[in-house]
Amino acid sequence: xxxxxxSGQEPIVARTPEEVERLGATWQSPKGFIGxxxxxxxxxxxxxxxxxxxxxxxxxxxxxxxxxxxxxxxxNDFLSPDLYxxxxxxxxxxxxxxxxxxxxxxxxxxxxPMMVGARDMAFPRLNAFGYYVYLIGGTVFFGSLLLxxxxxxxxxxxxxxxxxxxxxxxxxxxxxxxxxxxxxSALTAAVEIIVTILKLRAPGMTLARMPLFxxxxxxxxxxxxxxxxxxxxxxxxxxxxxxxxxxFFTPETGGQPLLWQHLFWFFGHPEVYIILMPALGIISTIxxxxxxxxxxxxTALVLSLVATGFVGFGLWVHHMFTTxxxxxxxxxFMAASAMIAIPQGIQVFCWIASLWGGRVRxxxxxxxxxxxxxxxxxxxxTGVMVAVIPFDLQVHDTFFLVAHFHYVLIGGAVFPLxxxxxxxxxxxxxxxxxxxxxxxxxWLAFIGFxxxxxxxxxxxxxxxxxxxxxYLGELGWGDLNLLATLGSLVLAGGFLLSLFNAVWxxxxxxxxxxxxWGSPTLEWATPSPPxxxxxxxxxxxxxxxxxxxxRGQASQPVVTGLRDDRREVLVTSVxxxxxxxxxxxxxxxxxxxxxxxxxxxxxxxxxxxxxxxLVGFFGAAATFTMWFWPRRPWRDx
Amino acid sequence: xxxxxxxxxxxxxxxxxxxxxxxANLWWGMLIVGTAILVAVLLxxxxxxxxxxxxxxxxxxARGSFLLVLAGGVATPMVVILAMIVVGVSMGREIGDRPDSGPIVEVIGxxxxxxxxxxDENGDLIATTANEMHVPVGQPVRLRLIxxxxxxxxxxxxxxxxxxxxxxxxxxxWIEAERAGVYRGQCSEYCGQQHALMSFLVVADPPEEFExxxxxxxxxxxxxxxxxxxxxxxxxxxxxCVGCHAVRGLSAAGEIGPDLTHLASRRTLAAxxxxxxxGHLGGWITDPQHVKPGNQMPSTVMEPGDLQALLAFLGSLx
Ligand code: HEM
Ligand SMILES: [Cu+2]
Numbered sequence: 001x002x003x004x005x006x007s008g009q010e011p012i013v014a015r016t017p018e019e020v021e022r023l024g025a026t027w028q029s030p031k032g033f034i035g036x037x038x039x040x041x042x043x044x045x046x047x048x049x050x051x052x053x054x055x056x057x058x059x060x061x062x063x064x065x066x067x068x069x070x071x072x073x074x075x076n077d078f079l080s081p082d083l084y085x086x087x088x089x090x091x092x093x094x095x096x097x098x099x100x101x102x103x104x105x106x107x108x109x110x111x112x113p114m115m116v117g118a119r120d121m122a123f124p125r126l127n128a129f130g131y132y133v134y135l136i137g138g139t140v141f142f143g144s145l146l147l148x149x150x151x152x153x154x155x156x157x158x159x160x161x162x163x164x165x166x167x168x169x170x171x172x173x174x175x176x177x178x179x180x181x182x183x184x185s186a187l188t189a190a191v192e193i194i195v196t197i198l199k200l201r202a203p204g205m206t207l208a209r210m211p212l213f214x215x216x217x218x219x220x221x222x223x224x225x226x227x228x229x230x231x232x233x234x235x236x237x238x239x240x241x242x243x244x245x246x247x248f249f250t251p252e253t254g255g256q257p258l259l260w261q262h263l264f265w266f267f268g269h270p271e272v273y274i275i276l277m278p279a280l281g282i283i284s285t286i287x288x289x290x291x292x293x294x295x296x297x298x299t300a301l302v303l304s305l306v307a308t309g310f311v312g313f314g315l316w317v318h319h320m321f322t323t324x325x326x327x328x329x330x331x332x333f334m335a336a337s338a339m340i341a342i343p344q345g346i347q348v349f350c351w352i353a354s355l356w357g358g359r360v361r362x363x364x365x366x367x368x369x370x371x372x373x374x375x376x377x378x379x380x381x382t383g384v385m386v387a388v389i390p391f392d393l394q395v396h397d398t399f400f401l402v403a404h405f406h407y408v409l410i411g412g413a414v415f416p417l418x419x420x421x422x423x424x425x426x427x428x429x430x431x432x433x434x435x436x437x438x439x440x441x442x443w444l445a446f447i448g449f450x451x452x453x454x455x456x457x458x459x460x461x462x463x464x465x466x467x468x469x470x471y472l473g474e475l476g477w478g479d480l481n482l483l484a485t486l487g488s489l490v491l492a493g494g495f496l497l498s499l500f501n502a503v504w505x506x507x508x509x510x511x512x513x514x515x516x517w518g519s520p521t522l523e524w525a526t527p528s529p530p531x532x533x534x535x536x537x538x539x540x541x542x543x544x545x546x547x548x549x550x551r552g553q554a555s556q557p558v559v560t561g562l563r564d565d566r567r568e569v570l571v572t573s574v575x576x577x578x579x580x581x582x583x584x585x586x587x588x589x590x591x592x593x594x595x596x597x598x599x600x601x602x603x604x605x606x607x608x609x610x611x612x613x614l615v616g617f618f619g620a621a622a623t624f625t626m627w628f629w630p631r632r633p634w635r636d637x
Numbered sequence: 638x639x640x641x642x643x644x645x646x647x648x649x650x651x652x653x654x655x656x657x658x659x660x661a662n663l664w665w666g667m668l669i670v671g672t673a674i675l676v677a678v679l680l681x682x683x684x685x686x687x688x689x690x691x692x693x694x695x696x697x698x699a700r701g702s703f704l705l706v707l708a709g710g711v712a713t714p715m716v717v718i719l720a721m722i723v724v725g726v727s728m729g730r731e732i733g734d735r736p737d738s739g740p741i742v743e744v745i746g747x748x749x750x751x752x753x754x755x756x757d758e759n760g761d762l763i764a765t766t767a768n769e770m771h772v773p774v775g776q777p778v779r780l781r782l783i784x785x786x787x788x789x790x791x792x793x794x795x796x797x798x799x800x801x802x803x804x805x806x807x808x809x810x811w812i813e814a815e816r817a818g819v820y821r822g823q824c825s826e827y828c829g830q831q832h833a834l835m836s837f838l839v840v841a842d843p844p845e846e847f848e849x850x851x852x853x854x855x856x857x858x859x860x861x862x863x864x865x866x867x868x869x870x871x872x873x874x875x876x877x878c879v880g881c882h883a884v885r886g887l888s889a890a891g892e893i894g895p896d897l898t899h900l901a902s903r904r905t906l907a908a909x910x911x912x913x914x915x916g917h918l919g920g921w922i923t924d925p926q927h928v929k930p931g932n933q934m935p936s937t938v939m940e941p942g943d944l945q946a947l948l949a950f951l952g953s954l955x
Contacts, residue, residue, distance in 0.1 A: 080930060081833065153827075161787040251805025291689075327730070330729075334721075345713065345714045349710035353697055356697040356702070357688040357695035359694055373679070384717065384718070390728045391667065397790065397825045398825065462649070463821075475646070475821075
């Protein structure tokens with residue numbers, strides 16, 4: 001391996017066509033039916049994560065619309081109470097666990113390695129394992145809805161309601177199991193992302209030159225690592241309470257219902273930032289591209305992300321202001337909750353400064369980002385309001401809250417995400433999405449969103465609690481609810497139009513070329529869609545905007561000497577990305593899939609009988625052994 | 638399902654107590670500040686985008702950008718946060734201070750209705766009722782919030798913010814109505830299938846009327862006055878109603894459903910879901926699952942004559 005600086009846009013030591021072909025064959029994913037269960041390449045796995053997450057998004061969104069239809073008029077009987085309760089539980093759980101986290105992970109898995117100039121992620125097989133676990137968990141969860149025994153204790157699943165006595169049957173068991181699946185999947189992805197970012201960056205991409213999206217992915221991954229254990233602990237305790245009769249949460253025998261709330265929200269609040277953070281990264285990616293100028297306040301933006309990551313862990317009690325905890329302690333959490341407004345404010349104004357006076361291209365990705373500004377800032381302001389304890393005592397658990405968190409989640413995460421999809425789609429599929437449909441979809445979604453969720457603020461103030469399947473006519477909530485329901489149809493129309501656009505453009509979209517937007521980051525240096533090995537040569541980076549810095553320049557320094565007959569990646573140092581070593585990545589295999597099936601059998605079997613724990617344990621151990629069976633990369637040396 | 642003569646609202650924007658009025662004012666204040674901030678941010682964004690429309694870029698200088706971020710992203714949130722902490726803490730103290738005089742009511746969250754137990758100063762029981770809390774106007778009422786099943790939350794938007802009822806602990810709250818009236822409240826922590834219809838009324842009466850009401854509630858049930866009422870009482874005892882309901886003075890002490898000793902004095906049935914009229918009561922007894930699917934009362938099938946007698950008996954329980 002050597003680092004070569006040369007003086008032509010083409011590297012000096014160009015590969016011969018046979019060598020390129022061999023490189024392609026080395027990184028090729030297997031084909032055929034069995035082959036579907038074997039690939040480990042980061043882009044294949046990333047794309048699967050994103051697509052699967054969107055399937056769950058549309059299913060959960062449909063539930064949202066059905067709930068809105070039930071609430072359209074007072075005393076409606078479109079849905080039975082039991083079904084409505086299952087719907088909001090599945091909707092909330094699926095949106096948070098099966099859509100928002102995995103989709104963000106998926107985008108990070110797809111984009112980050114290419115952005116940092118790597119050929120794959122650090123642990124490709126683990127990546128594949130994480131995906132199958134997610135797929136199985138999500139499918140079982142939605143399956144339970146079809147079979148009519150979905151959980152109905154809400155997405156935060158408070159005990160004792162979620163205990164065996166008040167939620168008999170399989171529902172809550174399915175919920176805890178699904179949580180376990182997602183935890184495993186999210187943790188594998190997080191570890192993967194952290195190591196890839198810290199160790200596989202292209203030479204010269206020091207921490208201070210890392211694209212902001214990569215920073216966002218890094219902070220997100222660290223948050224996952226620290227937040228998930230709390231919910232792993234709590235859901236395991238709940239499983240034990242339910243299946244083997246322990247008493248962590250049963251008050252009659254000295255258990256503590258509030259313990260659940262502390263553990264759940266210690267995870268649950270950071271979770272919100274885990275969802276938000278990559279979206280912030282997407283915005284910081286899109287704004288420079290559509291103004292063709294470097295972003296203002298790179299360092300401030302990085303520090304804001306990191307600060308949000310830390311402060312996000314100090315807020316959980318603001319979900320518990322009505323539980324009768326001591327005033328003084330709660331005051332601390334009130335202050336901490338409000339403090340999060342500072343890093344958010346810094347980011348918003350850095351972006352405004354970046355846009356200021358620039359020649360902005362108002363294309364669909366940017367439109368979605370501008371939509372973010374309106375919705376997210378509004379949601380942030382209501383967020384500061386509900387952090388004021390006396391006010392929270394009135395609006396907690398009402399539709400005001402439903403409005404607030406949809407403003408933050410849809411405005412803060414889903415809008416930038418869709419912008420990001422429009423932005424990266426050409427890289428993923430080699431074709432552009434249609435601009436005109438894109439713009440129409442934006443306006444439908446934007447207007448539909450506000451018509452749906454804005455009236456809910458008023459409903460909450462007028463006393464409408466959340467999670468109610470019906471309400472009496474004389475309470476006077478009918479008109480605004482009808483309005484919200486009509487809005488939700490428009491909103492759904494906007495999302496569906498983007499879906500249609502994505503499918504249609506697969507065949508009909510204009511060919512994109514390598515770099516349709518004039519972007520500065522490395523993923524656009526590859527062909528669209530990228531070849532199996534991402535970058536033919538690992539680039540060498542000398543600034544924050546590698547492709548812009550290369551413009552007009554004749555030279556393009558690259559790393560040469562990586563072999564093309566096995567999956568080699570370049571390992572670099574954590575801070576300065578100095579080349580350190582070459583690592584050989586494992587190739588495609590079916591074992592991660594089989595391990596995922598073995599582990600899933602164990603997780604699900606526990607609902608039937610505790611002894612399935614052993615089945616899962618030994619099954620997973622055996623298949624892991626096969627998976628890790630020593631390869632001999634040195635053999636053909 | 639119309640609640641004739643009952644309060645039509647449970648809006649926190651129509652306060653009837655000092656606490657609720659404070660919070661409503663807080664809301665209006667925050668609404669003004671919040672709207673101003675939103676408008677300012679969007680205005681900044683708008684100007685930023687407009688300035689780029691000419692043929693040349695007109696970016697902000699580094700210094701200008703820095704000042705913009707400092708003013709908008711650091712200074713403004715700091716001031717707002719400081720203000721809100723000060724207001725939040727002082728208002729929190731005022732609202733949270735439970736007075737140490739006034740009637741004591743134990744509010745017990747059931748599936749899915751409210752049991753109300755009036756206690757005297759020594760903690761002895763005066764009277765038990767359900768779903769309709771009477772309070773004296775202008776006097777604080779101390780609440781002890783109890784649940785033996787799942788978590789509920791006690792909320793009367795016009796009078797006070799919510800406090801949860803958590804099994805294994807007793808939370809405290811208080812309310813004080815400043816004017817006479819009927820205020821609606823509703824459970825606001827999801828508690829299972831009929832969370833939606835777990836509501837109640839708070840009736841604020843002048844203190845003398847309240848005292849009368851309370852001493853009436855403390856008495857056992859009326860004796861039947863007619864043969865039809867007598868027969869109704871028999872039906873009540875024979876039809877299994879007693880398994881779940883208590884009528885003080887009769888050998889009926891069930892605990893699953895509300896105490897019916899003074900049922901006829903209440904305005905509503907089924908946790909403020911339907912008005913307490915003879916028609917609704919008959920409909921409820923014959924098919925409660927239709928009104929409130931999943932609730933814990935089974936339907937009772939009986940001869941029309943028996944039902945009429947039962948309704949007459951229940952109607953006499955004033
Ligand atoms: C099509 C768009 C959507 C519509 C129409 C919609 C509608 C609703 C409705 C009607 C509720 C139930 C309110 C209640 O009865 O308490 C709800 C709850 C919820 N939604 Fe959405 N929603 C949408 C998108 C989303 C998205 C994108 C997310 C998150 C990323 C999300 C997260 C949640 C959560 C966490 C809950 C609470 C569930 C619970 O109470 O356990 N929603 N939504
Ligand atoms: Cu309740």
